Amino acid sequence: MSRSPETEPALNLARPKLGQWVMAGVLILSIGLLVFSSVNAWQARATERKQIMSEESDAGAQIFVQRESFNTLLSIQDWALGVVQARDVQISRALLGQRLTVITSSGLTTWDQTTRTYQVELPKLDKLIRQLSNVSDTKRDAFINSRRVFLDHFRTLVIKLNIRFQQLSRQQVLQVSEARAQSELQQSILLAVILILGLGLSVWLSRDIRRAYVITRTRLSEERNRLEATRRRLVLMRQLESLSRQWLELISAATPSAQIKARVAEDLAALEVDSEHIEDSELAQSRANEVLAVLESRDQNERALEYQKDFDSVTGLPNRSTFTKAIDAQFESAKSSGLSLGVLILDIDRFRDVNSSLGYAAGDDVLNLVASRLSKAMLHGESLARLSADEFGVLLQGEDEKQVLNRATQIANQLSFTTELAGQEARISVCAGLSLNGSDVANAAELSRSAAMAIYLAKAPGDREGFVLYDPNRHQSMMNVWHEEIAVRNALRSGEFKVYYQPVVDLQTGQAVGAEALVRWERPGVGLVMPGNFLSSVQRAGVTVELGWQIIEESLMAWSSTLSGFVTKDLVPYVSVNLDLVQLQDPNLANFVISALQRNKVPAAALVLEVTEHAMVNQPNALEQLRVLREQGIRIALDDFGSGYSNLGQAHQLPLDLLKIDRSFLPDAALSDRSASLISDIKQIADSLGLTVVAEGVETQEVADSLAALGVKCVQGFLFSKAVPAEQLGEWMAVR
Amino acid sequence: MRTTNRLIVVALGAAMLLPALSGCATQPVATITPSASPTNPYGGFKVDNPKDTDVVLTVSGKKTVEYTMGELKAMADQKISILEPFVKKRQDFGGVFLKALFEQSGISPSDKVDTVALNEYEFADTAANLEAADAILAVSRDGQPIAMDAGGPIRLVFATNSKYFTYLDAWNWSLRTIKVVNK
Numbered sequence: 001m002s003r004s005p006e007t008e009p010a011l012n013l014a015r016p017k018l019g020q021w022v023m024a025g026v027l028i029l030s031i032g033l034l035v036f037s038s039v040n041a042w043q044a045r046a047t048e049r050k051q052i053m054s055e056e057s058d059a060g061a062q063i064f065v066q067r068e069s070f071n072t073l074l075s076i077q078d079w080a081l082g083v084v085q086a087r088d089v090q091i092s093r094a095l096l097g098q099r100l101t102v103i104t105s106s107g108l109t110t111w112d113q114t115t116r117t118y119q120v121e122l123p124k125l126d127k128l129i130r131q132l133s134n135v136s137d138t139k140r141d142a143f144i145n146s147r148r149v150f151l152d153h154f155r156t157l158v159i160k161l162n163i164r165f166q167q168l169s170r171q172q173v174l175q176v177s178e179a180r181a182q183s184e185l186q187q188s189i190l191l192a193v194i195l196i197l198g199l200g201l202s203v204w205l206s207r208d209i210r211r212a213y214v215i216t217r218t219r220l221s222e223e224r225n226r227l228e229a230t231r232r233r234l235v236l237m238r239q240l241e242s243l244s245r246q247w248l249e250l251i252s253a254a255t256p257s258a259q260i261k262a263r264v265a266e267d268l269a270a271l272e273v274d275s276e277h278i279e280d281s282e283l284a285q286s287r288a289n290e291v292l293a294v295l296e297s298r299d300q301n302e303r304a305l306e307y308q309k310d311f312d313s314v315t316g317l318p319n320r321s322t323f324t325k326a327i328d329a330q331f332e333s334a335k336s337s338g339l340s341l342g343v344l345i346l347d348i349d350r351f352r353d354v355n356s357s358l359g360y361a362a363g364d365d366v367l368n369l370v371a372s373r374l375s376k377a378m379l380h381g382e383s384l385a386r387l388s389a390d391e392f393g394v395l396l397q398g399e400d401e402k403q404v405l406n407r408a409t410q411i412a413n414q415l416s417f418t419t420e421l422a423g424q425e426a427r428i429s430v431c432a433g434l435s436l437n438g439s440d441v442a443n444a445a446e447l448s449r450s451a452a453m454a455i456y457l458a459k460a461p462g463d464r465e466g467f468v469l470y471d472p473n474r475h476q477s478m479m480n481v482w483h484e485e486i487a488v489r490n491a492l493r494s495g496e497f498k499v500y501y502q503p504v505v506d507l508q509t510g511q512a513v514g515a516e517a518l519v520r521w522e523r524p525g526v527g528l529v530m531p532g533n534f535l536s537s538v539q540r541a542g543v544t545v546e547l548g549w550q551i552i553e554e555s556l557m558a559w560s561s562t563l564s565g566f567v568t569k570d571l572v573p574y575v576s577v578n579l580d581l582v583q584l585q586d587p588n589l590a591n592f593v594i595s596a597l598q599r600n601k602v603p604a605a606a607l608v609l610e611v612t613e614h615a616m617v618n619q620p621n622a623l624e625q626l627r628v629l630r631e632q633g634i635r636i637a638l639d640d641f642g643s644g645y646s647n648l649g650q651a652h653q654l655p656l657d658l659l660k661i662d663r664s665f666l667p668d669a670a671l672s673d674r675s676a677s678l679i680s681d682i683k684q685i686a687d688s689l690g691l692t693v694v695a696e697g698v699e700t701q702e703v704a705d706s707l708a709a710l711g712v713k714c715v716q717g718f719l720f721s722k723a724v725p726a727e728q729l730g731e732w733m734a735v736r
Numbered sequence: 737m738r739t740t741n742r743l744i745v746v747a748l749g750a751a752m753l754l755p756a757l758s759g760c761a762t763q764p765v766a767t768i769t770p771s772a773s774p775t776n777p778y779g780g781f782k783v784d785n786p787k788d789t790d791v792v793l794t795v796s797g798k799k800t801v802e803y804t805m806g807e808l809k810a811m812a813d814q815k816i817s818i819l820e821p822f823v824k825k826r827q828d829f830g831g832v833f834l835k836a837l838f839e840q841s842g843i844s845p846s847d848k849v850d851t852v853a854l855n856e857y858e859f860a861d862t863a864a865n866l867e868a869a870d871a872i873l874a875v876s877r878d879g880q881p882i883a884m885d886a887g888g889p890i891r892l893v894f895a896t897n898s899k900y901f902t903y904l905d906a907w908n909w910s911l912r913t914i915k916v917v918n919k
Binding site: 067068071087090091092093094095097098100101102103109111116119120122123125126129130 | 768770773777778822823855885
């Protein structure tokens with residue numbers, strides 16, 4: 001296995017070791033010493049040569065000593081012969097004396113280099129020479145002869161000086177040779193040291209260099225292998241990427257697992273991954289495993305979906321689909337066997353309250369508790385299912401209807417119990433509806449629908465106990481109400497509710513100042529249905545708010561398309577929309593209205609919201625929202641004023657702009673005195689509060705004239721126009 | 737590694753021992769007290785210098801000129817102080833340039849001249865070389881006549897910066913004759 005560069009200790013190939021530094025230092029020192037020694041030797045020889053020239057050499061000086069000694073003896077001889085005078089002998093001796101003072105290159109005087117006998121006998125010669133001046137010419141020969149022995153002896157000494165001088169010379173030669181030998185030995189040793197050190201250092205360095213070379217070569221080889229592995233890996237990864245894509249496509253295409261697994265194994269085998277490269281094999285297997293994990297996940301999801309298709313995830317019970325299949329199966333079976341079947345639907349009371357007050361976890365706890373109790377209560381041949389949020393279904397069977405009814409009673413009673421939820425004691429109960437497969441039930445579907453109707457009836461307000469058994473004759477009217485609610489819901493979804501507009505006319509100008517939006521149901525197969533005939537169904541179906549928003553949106557669109565064409569500098573015609581009590585309770589009212597105005601680019605002054613006095617007085621939150629809307633410039637009208645619950649005393653506390661007098665004040669033909677008096681009073685109060693009065697339901701010109709006479713400015717009613725679609729309203733206004 | 741370090745230590749030791757191997761001893765020499773003269777420890781006795789009227793030098797060129805001690809003293813116009821190379825002592829000499837004497841005798845620079853001492857020691861060279869070396873004929877040493885046993889009465893000396901200062905053969909003592917020896 002190759003080592004990674006990070007884990008391998010760094011080898012510093014460029015830096016010599018401490019020992020090599022020391023060795024090199026010693027080598028340099030030795031070379032320095034050798035150079036120093038050679039220079040010294042060269043200097044010594046140079047000095048020697050110089051001294052030969054600048055100093056009297058020992059040999060030269062010695063020769064001169066001998067020469068002068070002989071000269072002195074010859075002078076004495078010449079004196080004896082009468083050739084020279086005594087002074088000449090003395091001068092010769094003086095010149096010898098001068099020679100004896102010379103300091104030679106050895107540092108000694110020539111005197112020092114003479115023999116001891118010479119040195120002892122020389123003073124005797126001096127004495128002889130001093131006597132010469134006292135000897136008469138005739139006695140010179142005799143004088144000398146008398147001293148012949150001494151003179152011969154001295155001559156011999158002078159001759160023997162040669163031996164002495166040779167000894168000295170040899171000594172000097174020896175010393176010089178010794179010094180040179182010593183110097184050469186020194187240099188040789190230094191040279192040897194240098195050679196040894198140089199050789200050692202070279203060997204050491206070459207060994208290091210060789211080692212570094214080997215390591216570098218190994219590293220390069222490893223690096224090459226790594227690069228090759230990386231290249232191979234990249235190729236493999238590209239292949240795996242392509243294969244993975246194909247495998248994933250097979251998974252997406254819902255190919256069976258076994259087929260995909262076989263394909264993966266086949267593709268892996270075809271990859272031809274070298275078994276020596278374990279990492280490559282592992283990589284390929286790892287990628288395949290990832291894909292197989294996706295495959296497993298797909299299969300799991302499919303199994304989960306399969307389970308969810310048939311079972312409820314919270315309680316683990318079969319769901320509606322499974323329950324329906326069970327009913328279908330047993331209905332046909334019961335037909336032939338003659339057994340009685342019953343579909344019992346159980347709905348947990350106030351389950352929505354549990355969820356909203358204690359949380360969904362508590363809600364799930366309740367569901368599981370009920371499911372558990374029901375499961376335990378099941379007998380052979382009975383089926384149990386969770387049908388929807390808080391609805392459970394039980395398919396009962398018995399020898400006869402009575403047996404089924406008893407089972408239904410037992411089960412319903414078991415589901416009334418006390419438990420602890422979120423630390424609080426809670427009472428759990430259900431309402432139940434049962435349908436039986438009597439002779440009048442044609443099929444399983446009808447049996448199920450009957451059970452659904454029974455539970456619907458069971459949920460209706462009122463005291464009840466046990467369960468409600470569906471009876472087709474007794475429950476027909478209820479069925480109608482139920483169907484009506486369904487129809488209303490469908491109508492809302494399919495856009496069957498239309499908005500019509502009744503113009504509000506200024507009695508003085510005869511022109512429309514606005515229009516009231518009134519909803520109509522264009523019911524297929526029935527025709528135009530007035531609000532009085534469907535609003536209660538809307539309310540029961542719980543879609544009042546939804547319908548209300550739809551009317552506001554459509555009215556503002558109609559203003560943009562129609563009424564906006566009649567805007568003048570003195571008049572902005574408005575569209576007034578009725579708000580239901582339920583809408584006023586919605587906290588999003590103000591936000592919705594303001595954003596709807598912006599969405600449809602309608603000025604706030606062009607919208608009037610009509611509310612009943614009852615709604616305003618009993619909804620503090622509604623008042624606040626209306627104030628917000630009014631601050632935006634939207635006007636608020638008090639609708640149906642005078643229809644029963646009226647309190648003029650409170651009107652001044654409300655955020656109002658218009659007061660609409662209920663149509664009950666206005667008779668068809670003409671105003672009575674009492675009505676006129678009441679309208680007059682209302683008009684005065686409205687004036688005092690700064691409210692504009694609008695009278696509804698004006699159907700005759702006489703009434704219109706009377707109202708004009710009472711100061712009522714605006715009216716609406718059949719006298720001018722019934723409620724019409726937006727397009728017709730535009731046409732009507734155009735011709736006024 | 738450890739072997740290599742030991743080798744270094746041995747080499748270092750060897751290098752350090754080298755100076756010890758280079759020692760050299762000198763044997764002392766016993767001396768005997770010589771008989772001295774007043775001017776030379778080995779002179780034996782005093783030898784009188786020539787009188788001023790005595791001829792001490794003969795210079796022979798185109799003409800021969802004999803110089804008495806007195807004449808030479810009178811001509812002495814040069815003074816040098818040198819470390820006398822034979823006795824290794826600093827001494828002051830007074831004398832005359834040899835060149836002046838050459839001119840007196842009509843010796844030209846190209847002439848080869850021979851200087852001869854009382855003991856017949858000779859040194860021959862061209863007049864040009866001797867002139868270039870500023871050869872001086874000294875007649876006094878340290879303000880005194882040069883003793884006979886100190887190379888006197890007259891001798892050739894050279895200044896320290898002269899090219900012949902280290903050429904001791906040219907230092908002729910107790911000079912008596914200078915002559916042209918062209919042929």
